[in-house]
Amino acid sequence: MPPPNLILLTNQQATRAAIQSAIETHLKARAGKNDTVLLFIASHGATYPVDGKQKGFIVTYDSNPEDLSASGIPMDDVHKLFENQLTSVKRLLLYVDVCHAGKIGQIVPRFDAVNKTAERDLTSEDVQMFGILAAQGGQVAIEGVDFGGGHGAFTYFLMRALNGDADLNRDGKVTMSELSDYVHDKVQEATARRQTPKQIGDIDETRTMAVTTQPGIDLKEYTVPTLVARRSLTQQRKGPSPPAVERVVLPLTASTLKYQDPEGLIKRFEDAVQQGHILPADDPSAFTFLDALSVRLKPEEYRAEAEKLRVALEDRGQQVLLTYLAGEQTPQKRDDFQLGRAYFEAARNLTPDSVYLESRLTFCQGRVAIFDKDYQRAETLLARAVGLDPELGYSYNGLGIAYLERADYDRAILAFRDAAKRAPYWAYPLHNMALALAEKGDYAGAIRTYERAIEIAPHVFYLPYNLGLLYQRLNRSADAEASYRKAMTIDPGNARAWNALGSLKAAAGRNAGAEKYYRQALERDPQFLAARYNLALLLSASKARSGEAQALWRDNLSRDPEHLPSRLSLAQSLAQSGNDAEAAREYGLVVAARPDYVAARLALGDIDTRMGNPSDALGQFEQAFKIQPASAEILEKIAQGEAALGRTADARSAYEKALPLATDGGARKRIRAALEKLK
Template sequence: MGIKQLFLFVLSIGIVSKLDAQAKGASPILSSKSSTLNSSTYAVVIGISDYQNPSIPDLRYADKDAEVFANYLRSNAGGRLDEDHLKVLINQQATMAQFANALDWLWEVCKEGDQAIIYFSGHGDVEKKSLTQPGFLLCWDSPAHVYMAGGAFALPMLQEVISTLSIQNKAKVVVITDACHSGVLAGSSVGGAHATASNLAKQYANEVKIMSCQPNEYSIEGEQWGGGRGAFSFHLVEGLYGFADSNNDQLVTLQEMGRYLEDHVTNEVVPISQVPMIIGNRTERLATVDSELLSSIKSGKGNQYQLFSSIDSKGIEEEVLKGLDSSILVMYQHFKSALKNKTLLEPKNDCADFYYEQLIKVAELDRLHSTMRRNYAAVLQDESQQVMNNWIGMDIKQMSLSVKSRVNKYGVYPRYLERAIELLGSNHYMYKSLQSRKYFFEGYLSNLSNRNANKVEGQKAMALFDLSLQWQSDLPHVYWQKSLIYGYCYLQLDSAIFYARKAMELQPSWLLPCYTTAVLFSRIPKSIDNAVPFLEEAVSIDSNSVMVWQAYGDYWNLKNEFVKAEQCYKKAILADSIQSVPYLNISSLYQKLNRYDDAELMINKALTLDSTQPEVYGNYGLLLKKMKRFAESEIILKKSLKLDPLQSNVWGTLGLVYAILNQYEDAEMAFDRAIKNDSRNLNAQINMVCLLSIQKKKIKAFEYLNEAFKNGFHDYNGLQEDPDLSYLRSLPEWDALIAKYFPEKMK
């Protein structure tokens, strides 16, 4: 049998109150009996205290624990690891993609006999107890809910990492976890952190595991340990330096480490219960003690900042680049700059992909090729993950983006993800997830462009979503989008509810499907009251959501309950007074109530907060029309359409302005654009009918009127009273259409 590698996976997942460790003395960590003179040590150290999503409770010392551990590895006692052997990801650096990237790096650089270390300090959680959801490690960009959406590292992926290292790479895997802590997370109601810790305690292969506490306990942190560290982390590092060497044989074994942690951690956190766990071969050697250094520390002569200081090293990159042709060096720097600036696929001859394809052919850079590939693949994933997270968090800025802005921003994501897939290959553990997200974004963009609710286009988007589910059947975003297609495109409301509920079953606390279903029903006059249960549920999920109170205000507005509508819109403003959308909505209400001065005040407030939103200008143009300031209205409406030319309602308003100004040709053009952008814009269709009637263009007028009836227009009294339609009402074709669509009126 071949010599085995020793792989140390240190996880400090979530901490309740962590504190700092003194430096101890031992020779390079994991100096196993199976090590060889030619072996190397590689490490990935991750610490996350400050999570991107404000709904994920921040930890106090997780990042400090990781930094102390990394500095230990950089010291003489820990092996003097340089930047080519040690990757440190702290807080915002520790995204899901970068975590996966780091694991890939270990897979590639570790050879038989090497030592590999991973230290993860952060949250662990599970959203629901099931065999298919054993838990997640929450990376910096994890959403607060719906971990399957990405940003969280699923334990099955960890299992694959450990199994591959243990079986394929013949690695000895040691997993050290600080996996259970207090704090309200998505899975708190089902004991998510405890369930994750319990699942982490299971052996995946032949690895050894050291856990900070029992699965039903919490890990403690506080200032009494090193001025601010976790009790477990503090004593773990002490033990590795040699404090755990109970028989003074200059070795620290797993058995000794377990006894040391239990004696010190358990006793020091009383009356709270925290009993560390060890699983695996108790005779496994973890460290060799440096007696002189340990003695110096015990006597107080050692300086922990010196012991933990970084070392200078030229590194592989500098070594490889030294002496290369200047043109290669310039291109390499261009590649790194392109990654930093996220200039990935365009412009064609000045982007990361262009430079990567050139550099990958340079034999002298062979030692850097794998790092370049991993880093490139990670950056390709990061931005789309942020967007998916923002949907989970109902980010109002993202939710308020115009269709044009969303197409411009998200349109490149399928290409990004496809390129990441090509770089990582089909055997990579993220392959299925990336495929699923690629097809999701393709379906999303297809659905987004379907302004006319065309069923054929809807079927194209649905087919892409089905492909997404073939790769990952539990991606909740897909079911959310399917709900929208069934609701707006197919008008199958029962199916819309079914798929919205399916998305919410995957994560009950996800607000977005609940919100969009409420909005759907609010826009259907005959079904408007079906919005109420979803609005009430949305409020129960997040009573401080700007979007929810806006939707509630829209509901009451459409019900002509204007006082209640105003109250809801004001609640939205109180929830977030620096967003433009709530001011836009209350301005619309004031317009409806003929409170034009108040409406203009609110809309100017919206423009002050955000002058880039086309909807704000469109609303302002409508207000100016009502105030009979037609020249100003035309200017503002055109500005709105310049920002987003696909706004059907704005084209309709512009058509009315032109009609009032007797610019009939321009008005006809504007109404036509409105109808082409949204074939169900009944206002634009009827206004076109009126315009054509005034001009006595009866054939086209009756064509548009017939389409309006087919699309659901049913205001019989309005048709009979509108003076612009007097010409059409005098014709026999009128009576025929009325008899067809309003037979009860002909009796």
């Protein structure tokens, strides 16, 4: 077989995008009417519920077991490839060594699916289809070191058959029927009938599948194995991050590069892809070299290079989606989805007609819009993503988040329910659904939903943690504590559960226990501002420990000067301890950061009054009144400021305006008394 006719994808090469690319650009594009197409797949396999039916999926290197409908290759696709899309070739051979391979089903090539105007002269008698699937639809495919050092039982005996072991009549040839019978019998025997290969297509007794006089495949000997099912799908293997590469600063353009040697350009292009410089804005960018190659290579050569870039882009974009599937376990930021958008957009530009890429691009755009609080646009984009690929659970989940952010809880719940239906082993939409149910006041429903999510994903920290928050909100302290402790067991190093347990103890008046848990939270994460803030708040209740509390708030502000709760509490504590000058400074920083913060302006004005600065105090009160012009309290303070400056008429005017706005008898009595004094 000429090397250009063969594509081999193993380990980290065998991503979903790379496999689909090989099918589209190699099998479909290259195979002609006199060719034989041979497809061999050895991988993980799993069944996964989709719309109430168990469907088979081939698990690629970058698949996420929690949502195979979005990250695996449906076995239906293999069926369709051979039955509908490769019927213009002479022979079709298929070998699949995955669990539940029988889900691919019987394949009968449909010649009516071929364009009648295509130039072909094959008839149904000309085309031959033959394949063997490793196992029936409900079976796992066995593998182990005893099968030639680590092959699957099916793969091992298939190779033994092709090496000549199936040539029972010793005529130097392995026929199709000999191959099928040998693999079927030997796999059943070696696996104690736990695995039965499934033959598809038609047996042609005369068809030679191997010539035993030719060199075969080197295999270790077979020993009676200890049976082991194919590897677990519960853990996602992660490849190494691309190495950091120093960027070239020289300006490179396709116009200047296109005159260079094509082989050198190809190498620079492939180096850029390997180094991760795959976005158009990167410097140097693989796109720059690809643009130059477009005028130096033959069309088919250019398409082959462009496909390498498209696969790399799609793989990077897929990593964003795989992280999203982890939910709050690995929180994502706006930049993550913005990067995913860039990868999918660049890939889509190389294949403009790809609905697959368009749906993922649109999803990432919708998630960016949520971070931008542009919820109307987010809804539009995520609804479009759903329409482009209605089987992807994560698009429904994103749409539900957009509804949730707008407090449209009913539609949010429906969207999360749709997400959970399409990805029934994905806990994240159930978590979001529980949040929406709780906001609606359906606390029992929220609790049941969390319990269902925990049953699906018992080792995910954020599920019992958020259930604990819900129990604490409902004053079910014992249940809250049990949930927090369960979260601690799952992830002892996560400071959030320790902080939450501290707040639970503080609410119960058990200050010693609260302090212990807050400090343990900080031991696990010294950057956890909320835990340090809560500890300071707890200590500030004791006058003797107010200095410790102030030091903790200052520590927070040294780490994040914009942490408003720490600055407000520090200012309040300083004022209570009589340190008005420092308190005024802290309140001044709050007002500078948040000019509309009325409470801070009033507190600063009161301090200015105590410090003998009535003009400054009056300025703060007047600014506060502009924000809340119907406040009797602020008008009363303005009147007091005017009186302190000796402006009696202005003081009386302010009191008179305050009087009808006062809502309680005490305030009205106080204002009338002040007016009497000004007569």
